[in-house]
Amino acid sequence: MPRHDVLVIGAGLAGQRAALAAAQTGVSVGIISKVHPVRSHSNAAQGGINAALNPDDSWESHAFDTIKGSDYLGDQDAIEIMCREAPEEIIHLEHLGVPFHRNDEGLLGTRAFGGASQARTYYVADITGQAIMHVLYEQLMKHAGQIDRYEEYFTTALAIGDEGSCVGAVTRNVRDGQMELFEAKNVILATGGNGQTWKPTTNALICTGDGIAMAYRVGAPLMDMEMIQYHPTCLAGKGFLITEGARGEGAHLLNANGERFMERYAPNKMELASRDVVSRAEQTEINEGRGFPDGTVALDITVVPKKRVHEALREIVLVGRDFAGVDITREPIHIKPGNHYTMGGVKTDIHGATSVPGLYAAGECACVSVHGGNRLGANSLLDTLIFGRRAGEHAANRAKQTAHAAPSQTVLADEERQIAEIVGRERGSGRRVSEIKLELGRAMDKHVAVFRDKEGIARALEIVRRLKEEAKSAYIDDRGTVFNQDVLGAIELGFMLESAECSCLGALHREESRGAQFRTDFPERNDDEWLKHIDLTMNGDGPEISYSDVTITDWQPEERTY
């Protein structure tokens, strides 16, 4: 049985940063990922990472922008920590070798981003997430002596000890199908978001909310699961992302009449208002008949100087060319809001600790909460790194004061039985797993999207609950052990349905409009009743709802305009 002081599950930015931070303290670290670490979805973060690093900027300004962006649902103690620690983290990354682009003096250069009162986004062209993640992976290779990598190991469940603390996890080696129980004093979940629950989405196929569901199943509460970000600039149909950096570099949004419609919705910040605001504006234009016939509006990047586009938006040039057949340096590209990010997740404190002792969460799967109702662009990379590091350090310190407790083999046997049961289902006995995923994704995108109402959300919830039943008999084709992606897909479907149910319930329950949650039947923000988090704890087969306070330090809720 592999045994570690700190076991990290997921090897995107949060996971890799957590592993490196824990290893720094000398404890033994293992990092598990269902894909090779460099395939993780942090790759897709294009635009950059925020930090108040310039002498004329301040962490307070960054914090205020983040709090306002969150529509006052973010916890201000956590936001303060993130914004205070951001500059040091950027310098640390630079020292590790991230080739941040520079200004004329050779110092770190910045670009403008949405919802920010200053240009404080540090970037590597439009491949910032990829550049940072590959540099962290270089460090994992460098520190191979201290950090064991388990690449292409799929985690199916967490192991809980007699005392109720997390003491390990059950994994399946994707390559040979071997099931294994890992023993760990602490487990850090860094498994990313659940975007695949929606279709289309900008998220990768691996973003199935595994850690969110696994934590929920062992009794850790989830928080604010209704807060789902729709990114304003996605390619229609395919859901591919066009970075906010494009608007940061000066690109315009135009409706079918050629009007810069943001004038009517956010006259001061225009295209660089918060994402929820821009997405709603676009959807309103489309719904009111001022969009294009394909249900889109246009992003005009031709106003950005060509040299700058090639240098700073290269990836978008390729996305336009390869996936839309459009040369973005010559013509506008059609875009619409698309599922992008979950602000909610496993509820944690400022150290990344969940309510289950020994279980931590960081990055998109966690909800600290620094993003509240709406995440600012370029704050997600920051969140993964700051809270990944903090979780890694805290877990390592806890490991030093904790003895190993061998997890019971029962959990391994349970998981093996579960997989054998799925593999053994008769072909044609129920629906195909892929069919259920498709129906789930379409229902969520239709009813739990930019604009919501009671009737639609209730309809989605009903579908999710039916699909949960159908999933129990859904069959697969692959009966093998080597790279059986089919059986992993069936397990992922189970994870997706858990978080979908929580998102629907949260959205139905929150009878107000705040951040990404816009209820057409409750169009106003209601601080008197709803300035609080919605916590969801597993009870029997479904979630039970409770509330927790939003932490407010210096910034009282105000009216939010851009």
Next chain:
Amino acid sequence: MANYTLRVRRHKPETDDRGPAGPYWEDFRVSLDPTLSVLDGLLQAKDRQDGSLAVRCSCRAAICGSCGVKVNGQSTLACKTQIGEAQSGANRVTEGRHAARASRPGSEPIVVEPMGNMPVIKDLVTDMESTHWAKMRQVTPWLLNDGEPPEREHVVPHEAMVDITQTISCIQCGACVSSCLSMEASPEFIGPAALAKAYRFVGDPRDAQAKERLYELAQDPHGIYDCTHCFSCIDACPKGVAPMDQIMRLRRLAGNDHEIDDQNNGHRHEQAFVKIIESKGTLDESLLLQESFAPGVKGKLVPRPSAIKGLLESIPTAVRGIRTGKMRSLSKLIPGVHPKLPGDSQENVKKIYERAEESRVQFNLYISGTDKEMAENEDTSESAEEATTV
């Protein structure tokens, strides 16, 4: 919507009741919009027909690097290849093959295979760890600092960071490794991906050991001089990293700038080509060996002992070349027989050399904004002006 046949190379490592272990071909009929990708086609087959079809994939947007495969023999990403274009490619291949006969009109199967130069685990899934990643680790793939880092960031030119962004944009998909002809012949070759990664550090002004790195890469018998300049990796790379260009930059830095005299004789061999073309316009093979081993002697054979050793060691290769018919004109081996270029053509060749020497133009995508595909629609003179000088 259109119908396509995907002819997939399958390999099941385990035998079961559902068929042979392979490798074998299996056709899948799929129906999708021509602008969707080959990966979308594979996923449709997997979703609707056979969930056991194994293919690594994640982002669907050419960012994660999971879905490296061969489509119609060309190494690429399945997600970046539009299925309509793959169909045209398949038709072209078949038309060529059946040119003499009346070829069947309509759709030929789109052939999808696992990447080359790597063992296959299952279907389209290859073992990248034992090949791609093992080689990556050979180049010390992390920044080597000198002493304590500065208090704030390193102050470095913006251009230097933009320059290495081209190699940082590598997504480790392995398409270049799959297509590498040198690696096919010499599996120990460090290969295009790892060498592009090496440039990422050598070109980074923050790295303290660029020279040491170059020395190792030049002395390694399977290092930078094992590349045969075939351009396959440049064609295969879905991100415009142009690994071969990076290898050539490493060679120039090692041989010219740091004057590393490698034990492979790689630098001098390359210089021999350059010199012979400069003076004769085409390759005079009678001079190649002696120029490589004892440059400047030109027929008056008084080389150093090491050169004599090198020359003698080359004899078997030369004999093999003659025997296999690769070297067809024996008379060309006699010095002085090689024909000169007609008219003032040789003067023009010299002018090209002068121009190249003046500017040492590097086509870096993040700077020039053009690669070979895009260059067709671009004003190239504009790109050349914007290109950097390294």
